[in-house]
Amino acid sequence: xxxxxxxxxxxxxxxxxxxxxxxxxxxxxxxxxxxxxxxxxxxxxxxxxxxxxxxxxxxxxxxxxxxxxxxxxxxxxxxxxxxxxxxxxxxxxxxxxxxxxxxxxxx
Numbered sequence: 001x002x003x004x005x006x007x008x009x010x011x012x013x014x015x016x017x018x019x020x021x022x023x024x025x026x027x028x029x030x031x032x033x034x035x036x037x038x039x040x041x042x043x044x045x046x047x048x049x050x051x052x053x054x055x056x057x058x059x060x061x062x063x064x065x066x067x068x069x070x071x072x073x074x075x076x077x078x079x080x081x082x083x084x085x086x087x088x089x090x091x092x093x094x095x096x097x098x099x100x101x102x103x104x105x106x107x
Contacts, residue, residue, distance in 0.1 A: 031054040031092030036063035
């Protein structure tokens with residue numbers, strides 16, 4: 001039974017990783033490029049920080065789309081960059097999938 005549960009969880013991670021890679025590739029190729037601002041940083045602690053835990057960071061950005069609407073979204077590919085609130089970056093996004101902006105360059 002454990003093997004089945006483990007296989008299902010592993011398959012979900014693999015499929016999720018492939019999907020994220022495909023979306024990022026599509027955004028980089030077909031996306032609209034614009035300036036963005038890091039609007040907030042959320043820290044998430046995992047496990048016991050003093051021994052074996054870690055802290056992950058999620059970067060939320062705001063940008064103005066082609067229609068002039070301000071959008072806030074989670075930056076999907078911050079890589080090893082460590083941003084702080086107020087940092088300016090360059091992103092790409094798909095007009096029909098604005099919730100998946102991709103980092104292009106750091107300003």
